Amino acid sequence: MESKTKLYIETYGCQMNIADSEVVASILKESGYEITEDIQLADVILVNTCSIRENAEQRVWGRLDVFRQIKKKKPQLTIGVIGCMAERLKEKLIEEEKTIDIVVGPDAYRDLPGLLENAGLGHKAVNVLLSREETYADISPIRLDKNRISAFVSIMRGCNNMCSYCIVPYVRGAERSRDPKSILKEVSELFEKGYKEVTLIGQNVDSYNWKDENNEKFSFGQLLEMVAQVSPTLRVRFSTSHPKDMSDEVLHKMAKHANICRHIHLPAQSGSTRVLELMKRGYTREWYLDRIKAIRTILPDCAVSTDIMTGFSGETEEDHLDTLRLMKEVNYDFAYMFKYSERPNTYAARHLKDDIQESIKSRRLTEIIDLQNELSSKSKKEDLGKVFEVLVEGYSKKSKDRLFGRTSQNKVVVFPRKNYNIGDYVQVEIIDSTSATLIGESVN
Ligand code: SAH
Ligand code: SF4
Ligand code: F3S
Helix, strand or coil: CCCCCEEEEEECCCHHHHHHHHHHHHHHHHCCCEECCCHHHCCEEEEEECCCCHHHHHHHHHHHHHHHHHHHHCCCCEEEEEEHHHHHHCCHHHHHCCCCCEEECCCCHHHHHHHHHHHHCCCCEEECCCCCCCCCCCCCCCCCCCCCCEEEEECEECCCCCCCCCCHHHHHCCCEECCHHHHHHHHHHHHHCCCCEEEEECCCHHHCEEECCCCCEEEHHHHHHHHHCCCCCCEEEEECCCCCCCCHHHHHHHHHCCCECCEEECCCECCCHHHHHHHCCCCCHHHHHHHHHHHHHHCCCCEEEEEEEECCCCCCHHHHHHHHHHHHHHCCCEEEEEECCCCCCCHHHHHCCCCCCHHHHHHHHHHHHHHHHHHHHHHHHCCCCCEEEEEEEEECCCCCCEEEEECCCCCEEEEECCCCCCCCEEEEEEEEECCCCEEEEECC
């Protein structure tokens, strides 16, 4: 028997990229490739890349150095760069790094089998065409994550928002929604395979917008409800919500279905309306706080997390203090926090100066992280004594006698294993907490 060509995929960036790598794996498996987790065995290495910040790209350049060394010993190895950095840099990537054979953007993955075949014959190639329609709706992704409990389901691609700092609209193209029938089919199949949780993903899930044959509009709220109805024992999460578009309809659908998890990731970016305007985010501080109020009213037990970006063009000390005050007022359970990194050709790069000194960005970021650490530990303290339903995802890193899982609010809980297994729902009382996790005991 002829042995199959072995494919190794490495993924950087957001959930969209993780989901895309699973689509890529599926397309190439159909063409006869075999997935390997051992890079040394690979005939083809694909790196799925991110351009969101300068340091995300630096990491990929570092990996390409490593791949070049591997290729020195194995000249028949094919190396492909796919994803957002492929889209941003196009043929420049091959000019810059001779070890690369193919460059393929996020909407051109169906072309991978052909491009790889040609690369095997010595022809380098680039396909970075963006599409207005491609959603890979008919492709059933191959799950690369080992856990078999939780999966990402892409519901849309691209972004139409054009936040002034952001590279995503340039590398992912225009927003398009995926046919709800194909989403429902994918979710149902996952559930039948034993998956217990799906996360519906898109850059702005609230602007999900499908029109059927009769031009009837289908909203994110409707989609969410339909997915929640697959089974009450299937947990449903979603990300990312956009403050300008998050509707009460979605919050009411969540309230109606207990299996839609009590967690909303609502990136604020800044607490200053002046900065939000420069960022072209489409909302004010007051609007954002109104959305938080709606969450607190309709879903009192809902956790809220955010993204904060510090040191954007012209951000004053007062703007920064506004961000800290917003964080305190909202009381975030969790946050991702970044320094602004100017991205070539964005509106901000063309029209606004990256004028906050690196040392000031660092100091502000530290203040933001310190505050969030306080808020996160406060949020965990408030859970002490409460009982949560935990979906078990695996064994704790430290011991096989302990399991870990998440609450509906997306907080990680570690507790003694007893007779429970991965995939079980367990009622757990919280008895303690560390900086990152809750510690609990199962109760009957
Ligand atoms: N669509 C999501 C964000 C996706 S990018 C949303 O609108 O909320 C994830 C996060 O990266 C953003 O929320 C932002 O905080 C950060 N980010 C985006 N562009 C950035 C840049 N140029 N520099 C630093 N952080 C950035
Ligand atoms: Fe980027 Fe804004 Fe789109 Fe999010 S909504 S991906 S930050 S342009
Ligand atoms: Fe990065 Fe592309 Fe996601 S730029 S954050 S991988 S959409």
